[in-house]
Amino acid sequence: MNKKTTTKNDTSELNRRDFLKMGASALSLLAVLEVGGASLLFMQPRSLEGEFGGTVNAGPVDSFPTSSVTHFPDGRFFLIHTETGGFLAVYQRCTHLGCTVNWEPDQNRFFCPCHASAFDIHGDVQNPPAPRALDTFAITVEEGQVIVNTGAIQTRDEFAPEQLAYAG
Amino acid sequence: MTKLKERLLYTDKDPADDRSRMRAVANNLILHLHPTKVPAPALKWTYTWGLGGISATLTLVLLITGVLLMFRYDASVERAYTSIQNLETQVTFGALIRGLHHWSANLLIVTTFLHLIRVFLTGGFKQGRTTNWLVGVVLLLLVVAFNFTGYLLPWDQLAFWAITVGTSLLGYVPVFGGAISNFLLAGPDVGQGALRNFYAIHVAVLPAIMILLMSYHFWKVRKDGGISQPIPAPTEDKRPSRVERLTTIPHLVQREFAAAVVLITAVTIFAMLVPPPLEELANPIHPPNPAKAAWYFMGLQELLLHMHPLAAMLLPGIALAGIAAIPYWDKREEDIGVYFRSKIGTGTALIGAILGVALPPVLVVIDEYWLDLPSMMPGVSTLISNGFVPLALSLGGLAAIYSLFRVVGRANRGEATVGLFVFLMVSLVMLTIIGVFFRGANMALVMPF
Ligand code: HEM
Ligand code: FES
Numbered sequence: 012m013n014k015k016t017t018t019k020n021d022t023s024e025l026n027r028r029d030f031l032k033m034g035a036s037a038l039s040l041l042a043v044l045e046v047g048g049a050s051l052l053f054m055q056p057r058s059l060e061g062e063f064g065g066t067v068n069a070g071p072v073d074s075f076p077t078s079s080v081t082h083f084p085d086g087r088f089f090l091i092h093t094e095t096g097g098f099l100a101v102y103q104r105c106t107h108l109g110c111t112v113n114w115e116p117d118q119n120r121f122f123c124p125c126h127a128s129a130f131d132i133h134g135d136v137q138n139p140p141a142p143r144a145l146d147t148f149a150i151t152v153e154e155g156q157v158i159v160n161t162g163a164i165q166t167r168d169e170f171a172p173e174q175l176a177y178a179g
Numbered sequence: 180m181t182k183l184k185e186r187l188l189y190t191d192k193d194p195a196d197d198r199s200r201m202r203a204v205a206n207n208l209i210l211h212l213h214p215t216k217v218p219a220p221a222l223k224w225t226y227t228w229g230l231g232g233i234s235a236t237l238t239l240v241l242l243i244t245g246v247l248l249m250f251r252y253d254a255s256v257e258r259a260y261t262s263i264q265n266l267e268t269q270v271t272f273g274a275l276i277r278g279l280h281h282w283s284a285n286l287l288i289v290t291t292f293l294h295l296i297r298v299f300l301t302g303g304f305k306q307g308r309t310t311n312w313l314v315g316v317v318l319l320l321l322v323v324a325f326n327f328t329g330y331l332l333p334w335d336q337l338a339f340w341a342i343t344v345g346t347s348l349l350g351y352v353p354v355f356g357g358a359i360s361n362f363l364l365a366g367p368d369v370g371q372g373a374l375r376n377f378y379a380i381h382v383a384v385l386p387a388i389m390i391l392l393m394s395y396h397f398w399k400v401r402k403d404g405g406i407s408q409p410i411p412a413p414t415e416d417k418r419p420s421r422v423e424r425l426t427t428i429p430h431l432v433q434r435e436f437a438a439a440v441v442l443i444t445a446v447t448i449f450a451m452l453v454p455p456p457l458e459e460l461a462n463p464i465h466p467p468n469p470a471k472a473a474w475y476f477m478g479l480q481e482l483l484l485h486m487h488p489l490a491a492m493l494l495p496g497i498a499l500a501g502i503a504a505i506p507y508w509d510k511r512e513e514d515i516g517v518y519f520r521s522k523i524g525t526g527t528a529l530i531g532a533i534l535g536v537a538l539p540p541v542l543v544v545i546d547e548y549w550l551d552l553p554s555m556m557p558g559v560s561t562l563i564s565n566g567f568v569p570l571a572l573s574l575g576g577l578a579a580i581y582s583l584f585r586v587v588g589r590a591n592r593g594e595a596t597v598g599l600f601v602f603l604m605v606s607l608v609m610l611t612i613i614g615v616f617f618r619g620a621n622m623a624l625v626m627p628f
Contacts, residue, residue, distance in 0.1 A: 054362070054365075054376075056361065056362075056364075056365040056366045056372055064366055064367075084463075084464055087368070087463075102367075103464075104367070104368055107347075108343070108344045108347040108348065108470075108483075108488075109343045109344060109346070109347035109350075109368065110340065110343065110344070110466040110470055111463060111464055111465070111466055123466075124466055124467075124468040124470070124621075125340075125344070125466050125468065125469065125470040125622075126469075126484075126621065126622050127621040127622070139561075140484075142487075142488075142561065164367055
């Protein structure tokens with residue numbers, strides 16, 4: 012370390028001490044960051060294929076009649092086949108405070124028993140307190156099978172036709 | 180036996196001369212936690228109500244029963260519920276140990292809350308006690324965190340949905356909320372990952388922090404010169420009068436011991452008479468109606484029914500920050516150790532309490548049946564119409580109450596703060612009562628009888 016970089020009163024001995032102190036602090040900081048970072052990564056949520064959080068094969072396209080809603084409790088989503096033939100997978104979790112919504116076929120709506128939010132067949136809010144439409148999962152159609160990726164939850168304010176996935 | 184006890188409490192043999200007697204005192208375990216002498220008035224029940232000591236005793240009961248429960252509990256979605264059922268029906272004294280743990284935990288929330296109120300009302304945060312006040316606020320949050328993480332462990336319907344609703348609240352905290360909730364739950368919703376995380380936090384992380392912080396809290400009480408006391412009135416000859424001082428052993432220690440015994444007996448009897456609740460096994464597909472949070476979050480939940488969640492989180496957040504900041508606001512040291520600060524302070528507290536009892540229910544009913552802010556402001560985002568508008572109105576109301584005390588009541592800063600503080604605390608209690616007893620299916624207002 013260069014003497015000239017220090018303030019005027021410092022002796023060279025203090026200088027070395029300062030250097031060691033600084034070095035030790037920097038190394039300690041680095042160690043803390045490393046341990047913290049490693050712990051955070053260690054505790055990262057993990058998920059496996061076929062379970063919730065992975066990709067779920069919902070079945071062949073033709074097994075879902077149009078205007079139908081099918082519940083996949085293990086995947087925690089409802090698969091909606093709209094009258095236009097598009098697929099939409101909505102997360103079963105109410106956007107208000109997380110209760111599980113029910114599909115009520117006679118009312119043609121999703122209903123949440125916790126604070127009485129209601130959603131239409133596209134997941135749009137019919138009745139608050141839910142602040143936004145039901146969340147969705149990405150759908151791909153591969154070799155005639157409907158594949159739902161439950162790993163990434165997609166939030167939306169309301170339904171838009173682009174959210175629908177079509178076979179072929 | 181006595182030998183052993185001496186060994187544990189002292190590091191030296193019997194003191195021979197004055198000097199070694201001094202050392203014996205300095206090496207005594209009890210006297211590491213307490214000063215050697217305490218002012219006689221500080222021992223009066225009606226000053227501290229023993230609330231700090233009661234909280235400490237409950238924490239000890241919780242640690243012991245908690246470790247016992249760990250031997251009989253499985254933190255897995257398949258077995259958690261059965262292991263609790265086994266405790267209740269098969270394990271010898273299982274129901275008692277679980278009852279002790281459950282009721283002590285709930286009581287601790289109450290006593291910690293009351294302890295905070297007592298410290299505030301006597302100005303116990305003054306004369307250099309700011310740090311310990313802040314440590315205390317963290318301790319209160321820790322107690323709540325303990326209860327919250329413990330709530331999930333039985334894995335019944337109550338546990339599952341209370342934690343679902345509770346963690347969903349986090350989702351409304353801007354920027355970090357979603358990430359924190361995702362991290363805590365080890366995923367987007369409550370499942371095996373969440374149970375395992377909550378268990379580890381409940382039995383390892385929180386106890387470690389709690390023990391460190393509590394030890395610090397006690398040590399700091401001592402270093403701050405013991406608990407707060409009124410400044411003695413000057414005597415005739417203008418010299419400050421001397422307060423009688425008593426030795427800690429036996430005067431203070433005996434009282435603490437007596438209080439602890441009475442408390443533990445009372446909690447044990449209660450635990451034998453009232454079994455802690457256990458509902459049906461958690462069912463992620465069918466939430467109960469109504470799905471309520473734990474009782475100590477019911478005040479927050481009630482706010483949620485009236486405001487956008489972000490506003491409902493901000494309001495108590497601001498209040499908590501305000502409570503933490505009290506030592507920086509009320510700095511008048513002359514009135515330390517006097518309940519409610521003064522006559523005027525007693526008056527503001529009384530008015531604050533009356534307002535606190537009266538206002539929240541009235542506002543709740545008005546908002547429930549007549550007031551509909553979003554439809555009064557069509558085209559405005561609900562975040563504003565149902566969030567920032569009621570938030571601003573509430574904060575405005577608090578400011579108005581404070582100014583009322585200052586201007587009309589001619590209260591000084593401290594006395595006005597007492598009134599506002601009492602109003603807030605009583606309001607919280609009222610909201611909690613409404614949430615617990617007056618909310619039924621679909622969270623509609625109902626009569627409890
Ligand atoms: C686990 C929770 C807590 C425990 C076990 C605890 C324990 C204690 C004990 C044993 C005392 C001695 C006086 C007394 O018994 O009242 C004390 C004093 C004190 N506590 Fe706590 N406490 C806790 C939480 C809190 C909270 C939530 C606050 C406030 C934010 C707080 C702030 C203080 C202060 C400032 C003092 C000194 C009071 C004075 O000098 O009058 N503590 N605490
Ligand atoms: S959680 Fe669905 S309405 Fe509140």
